[in-house]
Amino acid sequence: MNTTVRQSTASVKTQAPPVDDSWIPSSCAFCYGSCSILVHRVDDVIVKIEGNPESSVGKGRLCAKGASGLMIHYDPNRLTKPLRRTNPNKGIGVDPGWKEISWDEAIAEIVGNLKRIRQEDPRKLVIQRTTTVTANKNPLQAFAFGFGTPNQSVSGGGLHCGNGAHLISGIMHASWGVVPDFENCNYAMYFGASKGHSAGHCSTSNIGLAADARARGMKLVVFDPMCNFASAKATEWVPLRVGTDAAVALAMCNVVANELGALDIPYLKAKTNGPYLIGPDGKYLREHGSDKPMVWDSTAGAARTFADAKAEDMALEGEFDVGGTRYRPAFALLKEHLKKFSPEWAEKISTVPAANLRRLAKEFATEARIGSTIVIEGVTLPYRPAAAIAFRGNQGHRNSVYNFLAVDLLNHLVGAADVVGSCMGFPPVNHGHPDTGRPSYAPVQTPDGLMEVGSWMGWHHPYPIHDPQLPQTLGLQAVFPMGMTSPLLDAPDREQTWERFGINYRPEMLINWGSNLLMSIANKDTMADSLSKYKFIVSFDLFLTETSDFVDLILPDCSYLQSVDSRANFPTIFSHPSGMGEWSWPIRQPVQPPYGEQRPFTQVLLELADKAGFLPDMLAAFNATLELQAPHRLDVSKKYSYEEICDAELKTNFGEERGLEWFKEHGLIKWKKKPEEIFWRHFIDVRVPIYWEWMVDLGPKVAALAEPRGLHIPLEYYQPMPDWLPCKSHECQQPGFDFFAFYYRDTIHTNSYTTENAWLNEAARLSPFSYTIAINNKSGQRLGLKSGDAIVLESETGRRIEGCVKLTECIHPEGIGVAGLANHWSKGMPTAKGQGVFFNDLLELTWDRTSPVNLNLDLCVKVKVTKIGEAP
Amino acid sequence: MRLAMVIDLKRCVGCYGCQIACKAEHGTPPGVFNTRVVKQEIGEYPTVNLVSLPVGCNHCSDAPCVASCPTGASFVWEDSGIVDIDPDKCVGCRSCMMACPYSNRYFVSERLDYYGDKGPTIIEAYWNAKTQLGVVRKCNFCRDRIMEGKEPACVANCPAIARHIGDISDPTSEVSRLIKERGGFTLQPEKGTGPNVYYLPA
Known part of the structure; x- marks a missing residue:
């Protein structure tokens, strides 16, 4: 059949060689990942951007956004004059x-x-x-x-994406976010997260690591109202009612702790505040004078400070009389607290069958292999190859704090936190470059034995929690x-x-x-x-x-x-995935x-x-x-x-000889990671709070400032142990308002800005979900809808957004999924104009839709769907 | 040697990195994708999955596009089996597009600019100067990169490391091994064209 076969010499064409033909190392800027790039410049024209294989930030590969960067750079709509x-x-x-x-x-x-x-x-x-x-x-x-x-x-940053995820990751993992230890994890559970599936911090590096994990056989279970990114790659997608993550997570915690008793007792004793004695007032028993929290020393038969007792002697259960008052270890209180969250109760709230929750909890606990160890680069470490991971979707609710904390407690019950195979913070420990010992940071122990981050991105450290005060700032942050x-x-x-x-x-x-x-x-x-x-x-x-x-x-x-930027990545709780390998410190430099x-x-x-x-x-x-x-x-x-x-x-x-000129030539400096940095938790004597004792006083203190000034503080949000608390959308009883609308971050765009990028816009227009409103097939058919129909979503407060419907099997029957924030109308962004759906226009910026603890916005809205036009 | 591509659907996350890296490598105009990602739902709620399927020219061993080309513009490189188009010989009759069962050829009749009436950007002008109108375009496994010893742009860039290229006539090559060990399959084998793009099951 090959009628035409050509020899390879036939196509050689001669062209005048370019005068300038360079590959310049720099850094992308289309998301937090800030992957290292090589920019190909030919005679003053940037002709291509590729990943820089020398760098561990992106590992030489780029997502669609990174590969398309020159289309934003060369957009003729760029501003050129004040x-x-x-x-x-x-x-x-x-x-x-x-x-x-x-x-x-x-x-x-x-x-x-x-x-x-x-x-x-x-x-x-x-x-x-x-x-x-x-x-x-x-x-x-x-x-x-x-x-x-x-x-x-920082605009919608924090309010939408991480007041919950980042603060709680900071308290529990000393880092900006959490991710499975992809190289060693065997069983990951995701809740409203898609890390490793082209989203979030270290996006590109994590895609490769997650793919390796899938190929290796890591099981991935994804709780999500929609099946598109992580859920599409999951071994099992578990659809749930929007905003009910805490209910399913707490039910699984209950199964693990009370039905299975699958607990990492040595971990809970040595690495959490589980043994700390709690009095009838909900607060720590403290040693007179030193003020240190106390534990029950089973060998001594007496209360001693956490610093004085050996971890193995600390009681996790029981009730103890100290000076005529009854005290119980925090863990005992937590275990009892969890009993009220039965899988049957969670099924009613979340629609996830109770039998599935029991099965999944058992799988998680079994895969955690409590008690096992592994040798990494010659160092023997605890091995807990299971991880429960939450991010934006999970905590984008009024119940932001508990939704995230409830998921993370699964990890701490089985000891799967910052050890091999487990739920890991993006590395929060760095011993620095071998030549200079910089940058250098690590979590440190607080006076109460808990953990304070060593590196943090702005604002205040997540822990210790300071006392609320009257505010200086317009956002009233000091109160919260x-x-x-x-x-x-x-x-x-x-x-x-x-x-x-x-x-x-x-x-x-x-x-x-x-x-x-x-x-x-x-x-x-x-x-x-x-x-x-x-x-x-x-x-x-x-x-x-x-x-x-x-x-x-x-x-x-x-x-x-x-x-130009001397630190293209925030080092390193943003830019480096978990796992061994190399640290990289890349710069950004001008190529035009x-x-x-x-x-x-x-x-x-x-x-x-x-x-x-x-x-x-x-x-x-x-x-x-x-x-x-x-x-x-x-x-x-x-x-x-x-x-x-x-x-x-x-x-x-990095030393006198490695200034900006050196970095412009080399692009980055890199050095080897150590097991003591990556699996730091085993080496640093800090505990994480599975019982949030500070909440007992914090709630009333916040209320004392806020209530007289018109902001209601519901104290059920300020309890030391998590609960499921409904969003405003769950309380809506208006007839016709049958759907929970939510937005999620599309992998092809970074919020709405990249919709102006003509290559990305073209790809998004061809994708089934990027610019449409996803509704469950059967639910949509009941309303007489078909894919392509124009619809309006109306909130209970009368706000309306429009878009084209996409009927799909890939969404919970009560959910409505919108990809990100789009539908620009500015004449200055003509490519983006009219593309996609402007979800945020449904959102109220009111106190009753704000977390009274971390100020996260409630990003789910109960809506009524009305058809306004036939599909073309 | 016959080059074949293997796309591992277990690793692919449908990030569109290949689609855009290809566009960046070849400067293809609006509407032209030498490779693109197709998303398809399989199953019914709740036992459903959303599959991402990257597609492009299959570089068939018995390529009907080559057979149907009246001018010899569509041809096969003897050294690699790559199916290519010589724009100097293409008269734009589109017989090849009718013959291709995969719809992965594109006819570019006129200049289209990504930013509309603002005219071509600097990068589009750069590519316009290198490409012809009135001809058919498609993937050629980045032959220029392969001649330089590099992988095709989509393979080199894939963040999931889902794409592989190699010599399928060598039974010991990585692509041959992957196809054998993982049960590699081709799209529409019943068309009998002998596709050389294989997929590994998710």
């Missing part, structure tokens, strides 16, 4: 009447406002950034600290010590709240970097009202967005291919100059600080946050370029 509004009226779709102005004019106007506000009250300035590019935390934070404002916000980002900054009743909490200033100026606030937090009307109250908004952007309608000055930013009048925002911030008179304070903040050391500490009486600051950080960490 723009000033001429129309003083701000509103959604109201033309700002943009006028091109010079940088000198722009800087002068911003400096004028900064000087005035700094003199009046620096807290009137709000610094706002997207969380997507982790490297930008430091320059924006240094600017804010230098200026003197505590008001920093277990929260991070706050919806209260933009809430409709914020004015009243500020007044009641004694906030004696109001936000006047906003500096935004790369966030589209109008779409990324909640419904657009609430956000528009909040934004329209600012007197002056400056925004560093690549495109005119929906938020631009409220901005006074737009500054044309450089893309990631035109930018700015186009037109574009300027790197980092350099603009330094210039603004200088002209507004606070550059020394900003440099001092850099010295502190980057932990710069002599002789590379910045002299605050001098001026520096951002490149010089990057150089100082690199030399501080």
Whole structure:
């Protein structure tokens, strides 16, 4: 049949060789993963981006977003000149009447406002950034600290993605998130998470590790209302009613602890606060004087401090008389508490059959192989090859804290936490490069014997929990010590709240970097009202967005291919997966100059600080946050370029000879991980709290501040042991409101920003789910729907979003799944315009839909479905 | 030697990394995908699965596209069995597209730009200068990369390490071993074209 066969020499064509043909090492910036890349530049044109195989961050491979980066960079809709509004009226779709102005004019106007506000009250300035590019935390934070404002916000970051997951991972695993030890795990249970399936931190590296684990035979059970990413690769998909994760997890904890008795007793004694004695008041018995929590020493027959008793002598069960008062170990209380969560009870709440919950709990406990050990690189370590993993979907509810904690307790009951094969934090221990011993961090023991993180991304450490105080910040964070980002900054009743909490200033100026606030937090009307109250908004952007309608000055930013960063990844609780291998510290470097009048925002911030008179304070903040050391500490009486600051950080960490120029040539530095770093838990004497004793006092203290000021604090959210508490959507009884709508993060997009990327948009348009509203086939048919019909989802508060329905077998009959946040309408993002569904427009930014503990937003909405158009 | 690709559906997570890496490698215009990811539901709720299936030219041993080409533009490389298209010989008659049972050939008749009336981006202009209009396009296993000793872009980039390429005429090669050990299968074998893209079951 081969009528035409060609010899290989026939196709050789000659072309003039390029003058410049280079592969430049740098870093992606399309998600937290920030994978290491090689940028192929031919005669000043970036022709391709590939993964950098030298780096352990991404391991030489890229997801669709990373591979498509040059389409954002070369988008003809990029901003190239500073723009000033001429129309003083701000509103959604109201033309700002943009006028091109010079940088000198722009800087002068911003400096004028900064000087005035700094003199009046620096807290009137709000610094706002997207969380997507982790490297930008430091320059924006240094600017804010230098200026003197505590008001920093990260848009929907935290409120949607991790006030629960990150804080609790910090308390229980000393890290920003958790993932199975893919190299050794045999049985993983996921709850609203898709790590290893093209999502989340270390996304690309984890795809390979998870694939290896599947090939090796790791069983994956996924609890999720929708079967698409992790669930599509699962050995078993367990569909459940939206927002009921805590119910199924607690029922399985009950089976493990009370029906099976499959408990890692030595672990619970030595590595948790399970033995700590709890009094009738719910609090620790403390030694008089030292104030140390006490345990019951079975050998001594007496209460002793946790530091004095041997772990094996500590009682986990029983009741003990100390000084005439009865005390019980925390573990005994937890075990008893779990008894109320029967699988039959959980079935009613979650729709997951009780028999399945019993079976899965048994499988999990069996696979944990309690008591076993394994040798890794010559070191004998506990081996618990089972992991229960939760992330965004699980904790995107009012019951954020318990949904996440309940899942994690499964790990701690069987000792599967930060040991081989188990649920692992992204590595929170680093002994540093062998030449310099930097960067160096590890969790440390608190006075109560618990654990404080060694490395953390902004805000306060997750633990110890400080006492609530009257707030300084507009988000009232000081009142809620277990929260991070706050919806209260933009809430409709914020004015009243500020007044009641004694906030004696109001936000006047906003500096935004790369966030589209109008779409990324909640419904657009609430956000528009909040934004329209600012007197002056400056925004560093690549495109005119929906938020631009409220901005006074737009500054044309450089893309990631035109930018420099000494730390492209937040080291290392963001960028490195679990498991052995290498540490990498990559940089980001410009491979193209700015186009037109574009300027790197980092350099603009330094210039603004200088002209507004606070550059020394900003440099001092850099010295502190980057932990710069002599002789590379910045002299605050001098001026520096951002490149010089990057150089100082690199030399501080990696030695005099390895500054920015060395890194520009090499792209990254790497060194070997040690078992003591990765499986640190066995080596560091810290305990995790399976009983949250601090909640006993914290709830009433928060309530004492908040209740008189109009914020109701339901104390059932502040108990030391978790419970299932319904979302607002579970309480909705209105007829016709039959579905729980939720959104999830699509693998092909990073929130809504990448919908402007023409390659990704094209791929998403061809995907069955990326731009549609997924409804269960039978449920949809009952409503007379067919795929492609135009529908409206209406919330019980009357908010409406539109989109095309996709009927599918891959979703729970009561669930409605929407991929991310899209449907832009800005003329400045014409590719993105009209693509997909704007889920956030259903969300209310109200207190009754906010976790009263960590301020996470409730991201599920009970909706009514109405057909408004036939499929074409 | 006959090159074959093996795509491991157990490892693939449907991330579209291959589809976009291919676009980046070849600068294909809108609507053209030398490889793409198809998603398909199998089963009924709750025992359902969403399968991701990457597809592209199957580089058939008895390629009907080659047989049907009146000008010899569609041809087979003797050194590798790669089915390729010589744009200088292609007259755009699309007989090959009618003959291909897999619908993995694309006819590009006019210039289309990703950002519409803004014209081609710098990167699109770069690729426009290298490619012809009025001809059929498709995957050629990244022959230029293979000649440089590299893997095809989709293979090299796959984060799940789900794609492999190798010599299927060598029974000891990795692709031959994977097909044998894992029960590799081809799409629409009943068409009798002898596809050289194999899939390993999920």
